[in-house]
Amino acid sequence: MNPLPPNRDAIERREVLRLDALAILKELADDLVGIEDLDTLLWSIAERTISKLGWVDCVIYLLDPQQGVLIQRAAFGPKSIDYRAIFKPLNIPMGQGIVGKVASTGKAMRIKDTSSIADYIEDDAIRFSELTVPILWGEHVLGVIDSEHPNRDFYQEEDQLILETLAGITATKIQNARNAKASQDLALFYECNPNPVLQVSHDREITCINDPALDYFGASSIEGSVLNRPGLQEALDRATAFGTTTWRCRKPSETSETSESLNSESDRTGEFNIVQLPSGLFNLYGSDITHFLTLQKAAEAATEAKSQFLSVMSHEIRTPLNAILGLTDLLIHMDSSRDEQLRHLAYMEFSGRHLLSLVNDILDLEKMASGKAKSSPSRLSPKELGATIVNSFSNRAKNVGLELKLDVHPNVPSHIVIDIRWLTQILNNLIGNAIKYTNSGSVCLSIATTKERAAPQNQPSQNECTLRLSVTDTGEGIPSNELRRILEPFEQINTSSHIEGTGLGLAIVQGIVHQMSGSLTIDSEVGVGSTFTVNLPCKLENTSSSPALEEENTTNSGQRKEGEESRAHPEPVERPQKPPVSVLLADDNELNRFVANKLLTRWGFTVIEAVNGAEAIKAWSDNRPDLILMDIQMPIMDGITATLKIREAEKKEGYPRTPIIALTADAEQKTYSKIQDAGLDDRIVKPFNPITLRDLIERTIQDSQR
Numbered sequence: 001m002n003p004l005p006p007n008r009d010a011i012e013r014r015e016v017l018r019l020d021a022l023a024i025l026k027e028l029a030d031d032l033v034g035i036e037d038l039d040t041l042l043w044s045i046a047e048r049t050i051s052k053l054g055w056v057d058c059v060i061y062l063l064d065p066q067q068g069v070l071i072q073r074a075a076f077g078p079k080s081i082d083y084r085a086i087f088k089p090l091n092i093p094m095g096q097g098i099v100g101k102v103a104s105t106g107k108a109m110r111i112k113d114t115s116s117i118a119d120y121i122e123d124d125a126i127r128f129s130e131l132t133v134p135i136l137w138g139e140h141v142l143g144v145i146d147s148e149h150p151n152r153d154f155y156q157e158e159d160q161l162i163l164e165t166l167a168g169i170t171a172t173k174i175q176n177a178r179n180a181k182a183s184q185d186l187a188l189f190y191e192c193n194p195n196p197v198l199q200v201s202h203d204r205e206i207t208c209i210n211d212p213a214l215d216y217f218g219a220s221s222i223e224g225s226v227l228n229r230p231g232l233q234e235a236l237d238r239a240t241a242f243g244t245t246t247w248r249c250r251k252p253s254e255t256s257e258t259s260e261s262l263n264s265e266s267d268r269t270g271e272f273n274i275v276q277l278p279s280g281l282f283n284l285y286g287s288d289i290t291h292f293l294t295l296q297k298a299a300e301a302a303t304e305a306k307s308q309f310l311s312v313m314s315h316e317i318r319t320p321l322n323a324i325l326g327l328t329d330l331l332i333h334m335d336s337s338r339d340e341q342l343r344h345l346a347y348m349e350f351s352g353r354h355l356l357s358l359v360n361d362i363l364d365l366e367k368m369a370s371g372k373a374k375s376s377p378s379r380l381s382p383k384e385l386g387a388t389i390v391n392s393f394s395n396r397a398k399n400v401g402l403e404l405k406l407d408v409h410p411n412v413p414s415h416i417v418i419d420i421r422w423l424t425q426i427l428n429n430l431i432g433n434a435i436k437y438t439n440s441g442s443v444c445l446s447i448a449t450t451k452e453r454a455a456p457q458n459q460p461s462q463n464e465c466t467l468r469l470s471v472t473d474t475g476e477g478i479p480s481n482e483l484r485r486i487l488e489p490f491e492q493i494n495t496s497s498h499i500e501g502t503g504l505g506l507a508i509v510q511g512i513v514h515q516m517s518g519s520l521t522i523d524s525e526v527g528v529g530s531t532f533t534v535n536l537p538c539k540l541e542n543t544s545s546s547p548a549l550e551e552e553n554t555t556n557s558g559q560r561k562e563g564e565e566s567r568a569h570p571e572p573v574e575r576p577q578k579p580p581v582s583v584l585l586a587d588d589n590e591l592n593r594f595v596a597n598k599l600l601t602r603w604g605f606t607v608i609e610a611v612n613g614a615e616a617i618k619a620w621s622d623n624r625p626d627l628i629l630m631d632i633q634m635p636i637m638d639g640i641t642a643t644l645k646i647r648e649a650e651k652k653e654g655y656p657r658t659p660i661i662a663l664t665a666d667a668e669q670k671t672y673s674k675i676q677d678a679g680l681d682d683r684i685v686k687p688f689n690p691i692t693l694r695d696l697i698e699r700t701i702q703d704s705q706r
Contacts, residue, residue, distance in 0.1 A: 034380045036591035042074035045145075045170055050076040053162065055147050056059060057127065060170075061092065061099060062135075062143040068094045070103055070144055078124050090123055097121035098132050103144050108133040110160050112153040129154035133163045137171045145170065152373070196270065198284050199277075200227055202236055207281060216251055216270065239274045239282055247272045247284070317358060318353035356687060358417040362504070363667070374669060375419045379541060382416060382467065386447050391428045397435055402443055404435075409448035413595045416449075416467060417539035422512045427469065430532050434473040441474030441529070449540075470533045477526035510535070581701060582606040584625040585641070586616035587663065588634040592686070596629065596663070599690055605697075613637030617645055620658065626703055630680065632664040632671065639664070640678045647679040659704045661696065 038053045043059050050058040057077035061070035067205070069091045070081070079087050095104045097119055102109050107490070111130040114120045120130075127148035135143040145167050149155065166504055190662050196213035200206050214221060221227055235247035250269050273285045327344045389405045397404035427445065434443040450466040509532075513520045516536050524530035583605045587593045600607045610616040614637045620628065628646075630639040644658055650657055660677045662683040674681050681700055684693055 002696060033602055038174065041170075041173050041177060041645045045166065046074040046076040046080070046115055049145065049166060053159075056149060056693075058145065058425070059086075059123070059148045060135075060143065060145050061103070061175075063094075063103060063141055067091075072097055073143075085282060087124065090121075092121060099144050100131055101140050102132045102134050104139050104147075106134050106139070107491065108160060108164060110155050110157075114148075114387050128152040130436060131155040131159055131163060133167045135167045135171045135174065135339065137175050142171055142174050142611055183407055195285070196272070198227075200236070200282050200284065202240065202280065202282070203456070204228070204232060205544045206238070213284075235274055236282055239276045244273065244275045247274055262296040317355065320355050323351040324348050350671070352687070364705070375422065377417050377419050377539070379415055379417055380423075381414060382447050382449075383414075384422065386427070386445055387422065389424065389431065390445055393431050393435060397443060400435065400438075401440060402435060403441070403661075404431075404443040407444055407446040412447055412449050413465070413540050415541045416465070417541055418467065418536065419516065421534070422516060426509050426512055426534055427471075429509050430469075431468050431473040432532070433472050433505055434475065434530075434532075438473040438475035438529075442471045443471065446470040446472070455541060465538060467536045467538045468533065471538070472529065472531040477528055478522070478524040478530055480524075483522050484523065509601055571645075580604065580606050581627070582623065582625040583697070584608045584616065584619050584623065584628040586610040586613065586619075586628065586634065586639065587631040588612055588629070592631070599693070603694055613639055613642030616642045617649075620646055621649070625658065627697060627704075628658055628660040629663045629697075630660050632666055640674055640680075643678045657704070659700045663693075 010567070038521045042062075046058050048058055055076075057079070058075065059072050059079055060074040062073045063069075064071055065242040070093075071091050072086050074080075074456055092099045094100050098109055098111060098114075098117065099121070109130070109132050111132075112115060114128055114130050120126075125151050129149040129151055130146070131148075132144060132146045133147060134141050142344070142656050143239070145163055147155070147163065196216040198209040198217075198221075199208055201650060206221060206223050206227055209221060209223060210215075217227065217229070231247060231249070233649050238245040248269055248271050275283045277283060297638040297656065331341060331344055386406055390404055422625050431443065431445060443685060446469070447467045447472075450468065510520055513534055513536070518534060520532065521533045523533070534538055581604075583600050585593060585596055585600065585607055586609075589613050593611075597607050597609065608619050608625055610619045612634045615644055616628065616630065616639075617637075619625075630643060634637040634642075639662065646658065646660070649655065660680045662680050663686065664671070664675075664683065665686040667685045672683055684696055
């Protein structure tokens, strides 16, 4: 790598730094004052401050004392990628390279020419200047701030002083964050512990006590009172001498807090571990012997279930990611034919959609648990929806030797009114699970409706009915004692390595059914098979027409679940734009802008780009585009604020209304409400279907022109 020419403005830059250093540091201190989260703090220092200094590169390392390595935790420049992630994170052992030496000595190093350093560690690229300072708390090294520049002799003494000051502020904030975390953990230990825990002085004065301990020792045992119990003082003396001891204490009778009668049925004996603290106080960790084992087993079971879930989720995420990254590498480095490239891209699309389904599963489960999920009923044909979903699983069933059948009862009406997205999700999960756990035989989806009930007189065109969906398989069956457990989100009956999936499907189905005021029943016999039956209330729409379901209703709204076939999305026939339509694309993510710009240009639109809300307002004012695609979360000014200002300017200046579509990764309903309140016309959520985006743009522009 050839060095860049010398920096001719070095003298002028040093003068500017002398004048601006205090202002930069003051601004940094103001920015960081309210940040408590450690990762947010480190990224804020890297992103905000280093960019203001005019430097091109910075990495912040924190020391892992157990492993003796420095771990990259935040970055600015080439090492920083979207979503606050580090490109190919690097761990550096203590003492190795410039970073390792600074950490081991606690002394800053300013290198004019790294080519003279024998053990220089190349990270993402070779750079000739390096400035590295330790993050010190007293004499302890917490980490290192490292910056490199392609020019030789770039960093001067003023740069080092500024970075050392930054490191001092960083050390204080890191230590404060760690202390706050320790205090929170200690508070949670006391408050959330199901067992009695309290803290006392050597004189038995209670300084802290949780509710189970208060219940154990009685209501008078509050903070500030003296705990008078037989054997406690002797136990405290032993803990003073040996650091720790145990103390057995009988719970007082419910009829008398001071009673020590051995005959009361309510008496129970608990054992407390007493540990002397450096402050001279004592922690008493109690265990109610009659209940502790039950609580401990329940906690262990919950922990094991969550651990199993995280293990499965890690596998499910890493597998498609491995395919995407591996195929990307092949496309970059191999001279493949067009057919091979298309095949690789098809696999990548399938893996990407699988990842999207995992994200949707987690979000759906959270929404069900928090009550945020909302139903959106619409008109659909049960027969056509059932046929569409069964067809989407046909190849998968055929590949494993199963017969996949659809049985629609003659009484099923041509159209009903129900939430099609939730209905699709229920069928995807039930059919997917049935195929997954069936080795031979068949899987059948049956659709029927119950007898309609007459509607009130003021609604003569609609009747209420119940839609019954049954998925029957000839699989291995489920033991009766496991039927309840399989509906829990962290549980799977069969944890064999060949069974893929997260185990969230049935939990999501149960949540949706509950939200729709329906019912879910399971009939299963081991070795014979299982039938999952869902009953959902719906409205009957009397109409003889039977239009085809829209693509967005049958496929796009119900996200494809694991195992569904990946189908390429054919581009619509090119439709000429007359006259050329201009689109303002506002998004702070360079990769997102690149993809959207390429799509828009291919469709014949003229594209204007902006990287934040403030730039979007200026670009709108200068170019007056036909439509704006507005990201919501952007630096300097977000998309909602920018839209409000554009709408205000349109009203004030008498400009025609520019249609604005939110192009965002935020799928929350409350965000959509803010979008509507701000005056945006519509929203499309990333990752988006290109066909859906194009249709939405053209439809919005046509509506605006009309």
